[in-house]
Amino acid sequence: MRLLDLLFKDRPKGLSLPEYKSLSNHDGQIKSLPLYEKYHVSLLQRDGEMAIPTVNIGAHVKAGDIIARPTSHLALHRHAPTSGEVSAIVDITETHPSGMTVKALEITADGLDTPTTAFAPISDYMSAERNALIERIFQAGIAGMGGAGFPTEKKINLSEPVETLIINGAECEPYITCDDLLMRHYSEEILRGALIFARIIGAHNILVGIEDNKPEAIAAMQAAAEQLQNASAQPLGVPADVHLAVHILPTQYPMGSRHQIAHYLLGKRPNIKARSYQSGFICHNVATAKAAYDAIALGKPLLERLVTFSGDGVGKAGVYATKCGTDLADIAGDIALAERLDEIIIGGTMMGFAVSPDNDKPLVIKRETTSVLAFSDRLHHTIAHDSDEQNCIRCGQCADACPMDLLPQQLHFYGRGEDFAKLEQHRLFDCIECGLCNYVCPSNIPLVQVFQHSKGDIVADKNAKREAEHARIRFEARNQRLEEEKAEKARKAEARRAKLRAGKQPAASAETASKTATKPAGKSRQQLIEEALARKKAKQAEKAQQRQAQVANEPTETPAEQPAQETPNKPAAKSKQQLIEEALARKKAKQAEKAKQRQAQAADEPAEQPVQEPVAKSKQQLIEEALARKKARQAEKAKQRQAQVAEKPAQEPPNKSAGKSKQQLIEEALARKKARQAEKAKQRQAQTADEPAEQPAQEPPNKSAGKTKQQLIEEALARKKARQAEKAKQRQEQTADEPADN
Ligand code: SF4
Ligand code: SF4
Numbered sequence: 001m002r003l004l005d006l007l008f009k010d011r012p013k014g015l016s017l018p019e020y021k022s023l024s025n026h027d028g029q030i031k032s033l034p035l036y037e038k039y040h041v042s043l044l045q046r047d048g049e050m051a052i053p054t055v056n057i058g059a060h061v062k063a064g065d066i067i068a069r070p071t072s073h074l075a076l077h078r079h080a081p082t083s084g085e086v087s088a089i090v091d092i093t094e095t096h097p098s099g100m101t102v103k104a105l106e107i108t109a110d111g112l113d114t115p116t117t118a119f120a121p122i123s124d125y126m127s128a129e130r131n132a133l134i135e136r137i138f139q140a141g142i143a144g145m146g147g148a149g150f151p152t153e154k155k156i157n158l159s160e161p162v163e164t165l166i167i168n169g170a171e172c173e174p175y176i177t178c179d180d181l182l183m184r185h186y187s188e189e190i191l192r193g194a195l196i197f198a199r200i201i202g203a204h205n206i207l208v209g210i211e212d213n214k215p216e217a218i219a220a221m222q223a224a225a226e227q228l229q230n231a232s233a234q235p236l237g238v239p240a241d242v243h244l245a246v247h248i249l250p251t252q253y254p255m256g257s258r259h260q261i262a263h264y265l266l267g268k269r270p271n272i273k274a275r276s277y278q279s280g281f282i283c284h285n286v287a288t289a290k291a292a293y294d295a296i297a298l299g300k301p302l303l304e305r306l307v308t309f310s311g312d313g314v315g316k317a318g319v320y321a322t323k324c325g326t327d328l329a330d331i332a333g334d335i336a337l338a339e340r341l342d343e344i345i346i347g348g349t350m351m352g353f354a355v356s357p358d359n360d361k362p363l364v365i366k367r368e369t370t371s372v373l374a375f376s377d378r379l380h381h382t383i384a385h386d387s388d389e390q391n392c393i394r395c396g397q398c399a400d401a402c403p404m405d406l407l408p409q410q411l412h413f414y415g416r417g418e419d420f421a422k423l424e425q426h427r428l429f430d431c432i433e434c435g436l437c438n439y440v441c442p443s444n445i446p447l448v449q450v451f452q453h454s455k456g457d458i459v460a461d462k463n464a465k466r467e468a469e470h471a472r473i474r475f476e477a478r479n480q481r482l483e484e485e486k487a488e489k490a491r492k493a494e495a496r497r498a499k500l501r502a503g504k505q506p507a508a509s510a511e512t513a514s515k516t517a518t519k520p521a522g523k524s525r526q527q528l529i530e531e532a533l534a535r536k537k538a539k540q541a542e543k544a545q546q547r548q549a550q551v552a553n554e555p556t557e558t559p560a561e562q563p564a565q566e567t568p569n570k571p572a573a574k575s576k577q578q579l580i581e582e583a584l585a586r587k588k589a590k591q592a593e594k595a596k597q598r599q600a601q602a603a604d605e606p607a608e609q610p611v612q613e614p615v616a617k618s619k620q621q622l623i624e625e626a627l628a629r630k631k632a633r634q635a636e637k638a639k640q641r642q643a644q645v646a647e648k649p650a651q652e653p654p655n656k657s658a659g660k661s662k663q664q665l666i667e668e669a670l671a672r673k674k675a676r677q678a679e680k681a682k683q684r685q686a687q688t689a690d691e692p693a694e695q696p697a698q699e700p701p702n703k704s705a706g707k708t709k710q711q712l713i714e715e716a717l718a719r720k721k722a723r724q725a726e727k728a729k730q731r732q733e734q735t736a737d738e739p740a741d742n
Contacts, residue, residue, distance in 0.1 A: 012263040013403040014252035015436055017174050017350070019213060023317045024310040025177035028216065030185055031320045033334055035113055039082060039325035040092050040104040040362045043068055045075035046149070053105055059086045064116035064301045066139075067105055076141045076151055079301045080107050081323040083114040092362040095346055095369060097353040101361065107325070119299035125196055126236050133200055133296055140295030141302045141367070146179075146256065146285030147347050149368030152292065155282060161202025164281040166265060167194045167289055169210035169217060170249055172256040173348035176371045178306040179286050181319045183210065183217035186290050187224035191244065193289030195228070196296055198242055201282055206244040207265045208286075213251040221246045253350065254403060254434040258283040272404070272430045302367055311345075313338040313374030327362040328372065338376050345373040350435040390443035398437035398447060404430045408437035408447050415454040420461060423454055431455075500525055540578060547582050591621070598625065634664070641668075667712075674716055681723070 043050045051068035061067060061080040068078035080086075087108040094102045122128050122136060138153035146168060167190065171179040183190060194206050208225070210218045225244050228237045238244045247265055249255050255264065262270045262281055270279040284292075287305060294300040303323060310317040315336025322331070328344075331337070341357035347370055355363060357374070365372075398408035406427055414422040428451060437447045 010263070010268060012255070012260040012269075013401075013405070014172075014254060014260065015401055015439070016251060017253045017439070019251075020175045020310070021177045021180070021213070023175065023314075024308050024319055025180055027318070028181065028184060029318070030181050030306060031316075031318045033320050033322055033326070033331060035082060035109055035111060036326060036330040037109060038087070038327070038330075039080075039084075039107045039109065039323060040090065040327060040364050041067060041078045041081065041107065041325045042092060042094060042102055042104045042364065042366065043078065044094055044096075044102040045070060045072055047072045047074060049075070050103060051075060051078050053086075053089070055086050055105075057086055057088060060084070060110075061086060061107065062114045062116040064303055065118060067107075074151055074154065076143055077139060077301075078105070079141055079303055080116075081303050081325040082107060082109045083112050084109040090362070092364060093355070093359050095355070095363060095366050099355055104325075104362070104364070115300070119295065119301060121299040122296045124235075125296045126199060126239070128296075130200055133196060136296050137292055139301070140291075142288065142291050142295055143302070143367045144285060145287035145291060145305060145368060145370070147351065147368055147370050149366070152284070152288055155276075155284070156197060156200045158201055158277055160277075162277045162280065162282050163203060164205040164207060164266070165194060165198045165201065165203040166258070166262060166281055166283040167191075167206065167208040167286055168256060168258065168261055168283055169208060169214070169221065169286045170256040170261055171214070172211060172251070172253045173350050173352075173371075174253075175310045175373050176308045176348055177310075178308045178319045178370055180214045180217050182287055182290060182306050183214065184220050187217075187220040188227065189290045189293045190286045191221070191224050191228055191289075192236065192297065193291070193293035194244070194284070195236075195238060195242070196292055197282070197284055197289060199239075201277075203282070204242050206238075206242060208244075208246040209249045209255075209261045209265055210246065211249045211251045211255055218246065218248055253436065254432065257403070257432050257434060259432060260403060272432075305365075305367065305369070307365055307369055308371035309335045309337075309374075310371065311373040311375045313341045313344075313376045314372075322365050324365055324367055326365045328364070329359075329362065331365075337374055340376060341374050342377055343375050345371075345375070347371060349373060350439065351433060388444040389446065392443055392445060395442060397440040397442065401436040401440045403434060403436065404432060406431055408441075408451075411454070412445060412447050412450050415450040418454070418457065420454075420458050423458065428454060428458070544578075544582070547586075595621070637664075671712060674712065678716070678719060 043053070045051055049071050051070055053068045055061060055065075055067045060083075062083045063080055065080045066077045067080050067086065070076055085108045086105055088106040089103055090106050091101045092104040094100050119136070119140060122132065125133060134153055134157050137156070138151070142152040144150040144152060144155075169179055169183050169190075171177070191208070194208070197203070198206050208221055210221060212218070225238075225246050227233060229244060230237065249261065249264055254260055258276060259270055259272060262276070262279070262283060266281065270276065270281070276282055291302045291305075295302065304321055305324065306319050307322040308317075308319050309331070315338065316334070318335075320331075320335070328337075344355050344357050345352045346355055347353065347368075352371070352373070392409055392412065394409065396409070399406070402408055404427075408431075410426050411423060411428055411431070414426065415428075431448075431451050433448050433452060435448050438445075441447060
């Protein structure tokens with residue numbers, strides 16, 4: 001039965017690739033690098049946002065001190081890789097396919113590499129609080145070290161236990177050997193880290209998978225497993241209820257993928273669309289397990305890792321313990337990096353990405369950097385290039401090689417056409433981007449790059465549609481709410497009308513309540529309003545009559561007294577306009593009465609009138625009265641002057657002008673002048689006609705006294721016309737009597 005199981009066991013697909021691993025693991029040693037002058041810690045997070053520095057420029061830090069804190073769910077703390085001074089925030093080239101420039105904290109090393117004391121070791125990690133272990137993993141910045149860089153805390157902080165923990169030691173990518181050497185040298189630490197993970201997630205089954213091309217690593221791990229399973233290892237050994245086993249995997253690419261290794265170890269294909277724990281397992285890289293052990297048992301945050309430096313462009317290829325944040329330019333001399341390089345690949349030839357060898361900014365090692373492969377001739381590695389791309393010949397090799405049983409040529413076709421529906425229909429998101437299709441394609445088509453691009457487009461399209469859908473839902477919900485509010489208002493209005501009709505309108509006040517109580521039932525609202533208005537008008541008319549009677553009976557009442565008397569009797573319901581009109585009517589009546597009195601007084605005692613004038617006269621009245629008095633005085637004086645001139649023209653007193661206005665004096669002078677001129681003209685006429693000598697002399701010299709200028713002018717003109725008419729008559733008579741003289 002067991003043999004049949006093995007024979008017919010469902011096995012993942014894959015290919016055996018050229019390994020090139022001996023370039024870096026031939027001596028089986030982990031090499032070290034010197035302490036460099038400067039290190040750079042990128043602030044870029046997985047979500048594209050920047051971590052926030054927690055130290056100032058100039059601050060001194062120890063190796064492992066937190067220098068930046070995360071700002072998002074999937075971000076991690078940043079730690080100083082060595083002790084020294086935070087010297088600047090600088091631009092670096094992010095170790096990412098985009099090669100974008102990002103900000104980084106620069107640490108200038110003091111050469112001591114003093115470790116931090118911020119993380120106390122948790123020595124009883126097999127009995128310590130689960131949450132304390134998770135928190136330490138988070139604070140120590142532990143992330144997936146197989147290349148993904150996913151925060152480990154997020155993978156293990158689960159609400160439900162997971163049965164199986166897979167420790168991934170496959171390391172299936174060509175050239176890369178860092179996990180191999182890690183397992184050889186740190187097998188016990190890796191397995192203790194696995195025990196910590198198993199305790200946190202509640203796993204009872206620990207499966208360690210190692211490809212059969214790493215016999216030394218397999219041996220070391222098996223030995224460590226046996227040791228930890230011995231009773232002497234307790235209480236920090238393998239618990240009795242936990243099964244720990246090291247499994248040998250066939251060397252085939254991409255066995256290191258979590259789907260492939262889980263498929264192989266569990267004997268069934270996990271659901272690609274589900275999270276791993278939903279399929280009953282969690283998978284961690286061997287380096288991640290070791291980092292978790294260091295953080296918990298030793299109190300060491302993740303500051304360095306093993307990195308494979310290999311390729312024909314690396315003179316001293318090997319696995320180096322490298323601090324995170326080390327600039328590749330600093331390492332170049334120690335690994336004998338060739339000066340002329342065609343390409344540098346970060347992370348492996350199958351799933352890694354190329355960076356420019358001519359970077360003018362720091363390009364640093366990160367937590368997830370498994371390898372740096374440098375090539376002087378790109379034909380030595382296995383990644384296809386755009387420049388070599390040919391048309392698809394429909395050979396089908398990509399489909400044969402695909403470990404996920406996809407149709408890469410079809411995906412490529414739909415991806416170029418941006419047919420998102422077809423791409424999803426052909427399971428684009430099941431692609432694990434292993435690069436095997438690229439590797440086998442005879443046309444060197446960059447299939448994986450197209451798939452990555454298409455995935456990004458689809459995600460962006462879905463996000464846009466989701467946002468539009470949210471906007472539509474919000475819009476419709478708002479409209480519905482407005483409709484409901486409108487309907488509710490209409491319902492309430494109808495209810496009020498129904499109450500009115502039924503004569504049950506609720507009382508708003510005691511007065512309204514009494515009115516409502518006496519209101520005849522069955523009357524409409526309009527009828528009630530009209531009745532109220534009629535009552536109001538009747539009251540106003542009644543009051544107006546009373547006011548008129550008061551005005552007629554008390555005409556001498558002063559304006560100051562009237563309001564005081566009127567206010568107490570004033571009905572409370574009078575409008576402001578009515579009160580104003582009433583006040584104006586009273587005022588006019590009083591003014592008319594007073595004017596009558598003034599006229600009577602003016603007729604009787606003109607000299608005393610101003611003294612007896614009422615105080616409340618208007619300004620206009622006062623002016624008019626003053627002008628009238630002035631005219632009367634002028635008329636009186638003019639009369640007196642005429643009388644004086646007529647009686648004694650020669651005896652006019654020298655102080656004649658005393659008491660007269662300047663205008664009067666001027667007018668009188670003009671009148672006298674005109675009179676003299678008229679007198680002379682008459683005399684001249686009399687001399688001419690021998691007759692009217694007496695007439696001008698009888699004309700009073702001060703004839704114009706008291707007359708206006710216009711009257712004087714008109715009189716003068718009249719006299720002139722009369723004289724002209726007289727002269728014309730005389731000339732006619734002369735002409736008629738003496739024709740022989742002409
Ligand atoms: S289609 Fe995806 S999963 Fe299939 S071989 Fe290509 S990269 Fe790998
Ligand atoms: S391997 Fe390349 S050429 Fe062949 S079918 Fe796939 S995409 Fe086309």
